Amino acid sequence: MKELIKRLVETYGPAGSEESIREVIMEEVRPYVDELHVDALGNLIALKRGGGKKLMLASHMDEIGVMVTSIDENGFLRFYGVGGISPFSLIGNRCYFANGTVGVFGMERLDAMKDLTMNKMFIDIGVDSREAALEKVKVGDVAAIKREFCDLGKRLVSKAMDDRIACAIQIEALKQVQNPAYDIYAVFTTQEEVGLRGARVAAYGITPDIGIAVDVTRTGDTPKCATMAVCLGKGPTVKVRDSSVLCTPAVRRHMEEVAKANDIPYQLEVLEAGGTDAGAIQLTKSGIPAGVMSIPCRYIHTASEMVDYDDVLNGVRFLVKLMETEYQG
Amino acid sequence: MLLRRLTEAFGPSGFEHEVRAILQEELEQYVSVWQRDALGNLIACKEAANGPRVMLAAHMDEVGLMVSHVDDAGLLHFHKVGGIDDRVLVSKPVFVGKERVPGVIGAKAIHLQKPEERTQVIPHRSLFIDIGAKSKDEALEKVKIGDYVVFATKYDEFGQGLAKGKAFDDRAGCVVLAEVLKEEFNFPLYGAFTVQEEIGLRGAGVAAYAIEPDMAIVIEGTTCNDVSGMDEHEYSTVLGGGPAITFMDTASIGNRAMIRELVRLAEENNIPYQFKGTVTGGNDAGRINVSRAGVPVVAISIPCRYIHSPVSVMSLADMENTIALIKLFLRSIEGGFRV
Amino acid sequence: MQTKEFLKQMVEATGVSGSECRVADFISRVYGEVCDDVRRDVLGNVIGFKKGSGEGKRPAIMLAGHMDEIGLMVTQIDDKGFLKFTQVGGVDQRTLVAQEVVVHGREDLVGVIGHKPPHLVPPEDRNKAIPMNELQIDLGLPVERVKELVRVGDVVTVKRSFVELGKDIVSCKAMDDRAAVAVIYECLQELRKLRHTADVYAVATTQEEVGLRGATVSTYGINPDIGIAIDVCHGAMPGVPEQDTAPMGKGPSIAFGANIHSKVFDQLVKLAKEYNIPYTLDPTPAGTGTDLWAMQVVRAGIPTALLSIPCRYMHTSVETVSMTDIKLSGRLLAYFIASVDAAFVEGLLCY
CATH class of the missing domain: 3.40.630.10 (Zn peptidases)
Structure with missing residues (x-):
């Protein structure tokens, strides 16, 4: 199973x-x-x-996941949560889109970590222009968190x-x-x-x-x-x-x-x-x-x-x- | 002009009579069957023998106020109807009741305020409407507890192709829906002018239950914050950018097939369009979406x-392009479209 | 049974939201005496049916007063046998300190919600409310015995007896909203003296x-032509603005606004005037926060109205109402029901 x-x-x-x-x-x-x-x-x-x-x-x-709401000229994606997702849980994580495109979550410089909100974060899909981003992702596309299944024996994590x-x-x-x-x-x-x-x-x-x-x-x-x-x-x-x-x-x-x-x-x-x-x-x-x-x-x-x-x-x-x-x- | 008549009409949630009457009159020669x-x-109701049952919806109600109490000085205290920012209320003329008794929402003169007061929001519970009555009895000759109140805003056109007025949310949508209903299509089409959207998407759900549509399009006036001080990624929509298609908000997720078709039609016909860039808020689509065994929806x-607020601003071209895009979509359904 | 006695037995019975069985049994029995039929639906709503007179299609009127009360629920039994709990419905944690409670386990157990003696409370904490997650129920039993008798998920109510304050005012827990069930009972009794063509569904x-x-579900099942909810509103009391309350003993408060059909409201006011029943007005632009909010949007929409009984200290265990208000409300409802015919119902769809 x-x-x-x-x-x-x-x-x-x-x-x-x-x-x-x-x-x-x-x-x-x-x-x-x-x-x-x-x-x-x-x-x-x-x-x-x-x-x-x-x-x-x-x-x-x-x-749960995230939805792309805009793409800037340098190819960074802005997003909102789909379902109850905390911005704090995204730091250090990756996501992937239906077509397999992988992105990493980044954030703007903040004075204090508690100020973190979703609209101060972005997804970096490894491109450097809007045009290049658009070849992989469109506004409205949804990404899931990327993390593999892990069998710890008695316990399962994913x-x-x-x-x-x-x-x-x-x-x-x-x-x-x-x-x-x-x-x-x-x-x-x-x-x-x-x-x-x-x-x-x-x-x-x-x-x-x-x-x-x-x-x-x-x-x-x-x-x-x-x-x-x-x-x-x-x-x-x-x-x-x-x-x-x-x-x-x-x-x-x-x-x-x-x-x-x-x-x-x-x-x-x-x-x-x-x-x-x-x-x-x-x-x-x-x-x-x-x-x-x-x-x-x-x-x-x-x-x-x-x-x-x-x-x-x-x-x-x-x-x-x-x-x-x-x-x- | 229909937009002018509709925006200046008196119609807070729960008291949409005037708007209803204007729409019925406007569509008299195009619609023979009305359902209430x-x-x-x-x-x-524009019935047809075959094809999918398509529901279009635009809400008639607007945000406003309701008189909750008349004090001994003859001043009217009020509740808010729908989501109004307290900060927009101060120093505005209003109409009280369907007889449109004029009133003003005043505030203490700046001279009389302590410096720290000026930095604080005056909560609506501390504000009141002055209708010029000198006593409670005199006030009650002109108005009564429970009278609705709207902003006394005149419609006008200004700038480059822009209009200003109150209640564009969603009287602009009502105009779009009315224009679409003036055409004939080969499938059953139901144009629902809904009530009570602003206080919790109340009308659309029961309308959808009665209609039992196979798909639905909600036509809304939506937020637009493409102004200075905002980063582009925080824009929800851009004025003049064309109809805004919603992928998702707090109440529903747009049907992907319908969105794809709308985008295809807009691009083929050179109609500008945009995607709504924020997911906050919700509209009638949320209720229609989960009606009975489920209805595919999209909001435009x-x-x-x-x-x-008392005065909002929209682009007339955006409204015309919304009409054009929805008509194209409905024509495409005539040719057979599956969600 | 006298309405006051009915109310007394109701409010002293247990019926926390989702566990209304005991109070429901009692209400069913009493409604049985004044209705043609009483049934229960899947969610446990008690539905009394009183048939109207006349043949053909009769209008159906649904009266709804909720019988559930707010309460507590056990979340954990600790190593010493103290119970941790959460709320069911909106409980003010400040009302719980030093309260006697009944834990409805395998049997009813009396317990106490204690607190630290004042001598041991640091001065900086004395002005702070004790949060619910720091409170616990003491059953005075050894932990093994507690674990035999109590399980996670058991409900808890405040232990309280009905008390009469003077001639007219009565007080207990759960007046919100069993006072409304008493209104409906009063109405059903009044209806025995009147001729009414409408069928009445009296729903607790x-x-x-x-x-x-x-x-939500009982309205769907009944699909009435008119739905009227009866609930409590805030009774006038010091420290609360007059416009947010209604006076005690001056009759029902009749709401109007988007949640209410204007023609049903007009008819209620007209009848109140005609029969000299005092009333107050309750302008409510949006949600009434009552069953009515759900009832109005069931199926293709239901014409609705709301009567409220002024109640002081709502959501405490000493909710206080006036018997006069209950009686006047019951009478007004009965006159309203007697006035409804098919033509009135048809008119409700003409905007």
Whole structure:
């Protein structure tokens, strides 16, 4: 599965520019599903028939990135963030565009580091004129952070673990599921990082009976960090809440029961900031019961997001069992 | 002239009646079916049997003020309607209520201020409108709590091909939409003049729900800061640079296929165009984009300097070029275009 | 049941946003006595249905008051058994110090939010509010017992009893917005005396305090011809400008502005005058910050109105309202419902 994770996290796909990652995922899931469909916002909807109620799964395939807003006469690119990206996390980093062009982040001279904002930074793609830059990049082009996958053994590090690790789990679960208890709409959503947009329209189109999002969550297990009772390596979480959703109590109970019945370790998660696709799914039409399984992840929205491989494997087991166990409501 | 009539019309968010009436009158002979809804959106329906359902949207409302309280001295205190910088309010004439009772927003004379006061912004809650009433009762004979207030700005043309006035955001867009609706196309076209954009993109979402479009173009008046003191990379748009196409803002990401087609058409037909260089702010496209099962959108904007103030400035050529570009795009859909 | 008694039992019940089950059960039971049908939707909204008279298509009016309250949620249990927590909805951290609370774990547990004794607080800190992340709940139990009874995600409410202050004023937690649920109850009782053609959907909504979520989906499900939200506004009190508040005991505050349909507003004012119901006006140019903000833009748009009950000390655990305001608001709503016919509803689309 590490091969799959490596392939997914290293594929380009910032919010709104998900074509490449969608192609990769499509190829991976095609043999294991009954139908594939792409909707108006680019969501990839993979249907695996098992009869009965509709279960919508959502893992978002977009990642954070930067968009070029202007190119100066010396070929430097100015940019803005796509999704919640901190200028501080960009210093010393590189990015790459859909066509493979690589750039490095630079910044203007500042009196104090705390004054750093995105519009005091630029991307240097190694050219010395606007004309030369325009041969590689246009205004409006979007770049992803460039950083390779790194296997530390027990722990995995890369950019875009948020939320490709969930895409990997969703793909793997589609491969492994034996007796789906639902018509499973496994959605690889778009534009989560800019406001849960893909999941919202996908849920409207599908109108599922239950929705489960798969995402990453923060942890409280690093030195002097915020209070949070989630640790790497203690299993996937069953979310109680974040700023986008108070998970439907019955779904949360159902998820806990499934985990307990199958001896899958899990943690309860209260995330004080941040949202997930479940927030959009739950408020669709006259309301959809919604829950979230999260993979604990350190350093979210940086180039080095870290997850625990056991959590990932347990996430796959958990998701398979959720696919195979009917929600009674 | 339609632009003059529309910019001088009285229409803060939630009180768009005058604008609605002018548009309906202007389009009387071109549009036979009008659709209305509970929020006050006005939708021109040009039905056709085949082809994609295309929605165009421009918002009718403008930023303004609302009378919140009349004090014993007969002065009017107010809330802001939409995003107005407190600093633009001082020393401006206004109209209160649809009867357009004239008033002024005054300030303490400079002579009476301490030096340090002059460096501070006067918050709008400390400002008031003087309508010349000597008491609360006298004021309440002319106005009432809840009356809307607009800037008393006359439309005028000046400089080289420029116009100044209030509410170009988005009455300029309304002009563009009205001109486009005067032509016939072979697919179903819905021109939505929306309400309540300035207070949270309220009208467009419900209009899109009713229309169920296959794609949408939002026509906006947008920020333009190509003035001295700004670095070029901080420009959002350039006055006279042609219609501005938005790749992304806080509310939506423009559909790539639609943007490619717009750029192709502009280049082939020598229409100047630009890309909006900032991603802050959001417009009706954001709501339409996530309506029902999703709608591909793009926003095309007319640059307006000094937006959301009593007097903004735009280029008439930018408006004409926006009309031309949108018409070309719609003609290209007639020939079969897929998002 | 008397409205005051209904209110008392409601505000003393638990129902933090997303965990409204207990208060919802109680409201369902009482609404059952005055409605033709009561159901619950996916987000837990309680929807009472009272059928109008007459055949054919009847107008549908939705009344929404939210039953959720602000509260706290356990984020961590430390090594000594103290609970760290976060807020659900907008809680003022300054109101929490030295408060008795109930932790809704596997069973209800009484706890105390303590603080450092003043003797030990350095002088420079005495003028600073204690941030929420430095507060903790003391259950007085050994850590093993705490871990058996409490889990991350459990909700916490302030322990508070309903109190009558004089003849008319009542105080407790959760008056925001169960006072509105009491208004709707008063209205439903009043409607038994009146003939109304409109169907009434009396909704006690959920999750208002975290983003108007219950109203969003219940409005979609009901798709009413008119939606009216009832919420609390700031009651007049010293230190707050008159224009930001409404007087207590002088009737409902009726809002107008873009979030409100002008014809529904006009009708409410007309009826208030006709029936001598005192009211105040609440000019609100943009968002009302209530369920109404969500209701108006559901589907293809809903004509809306807002009645507010003046409430002092909002989002503390001693929210204070006037029973007179509740009764007057309920009556006004009932007269409004009785006045609505198909022609009125049709007129709402004519701008």
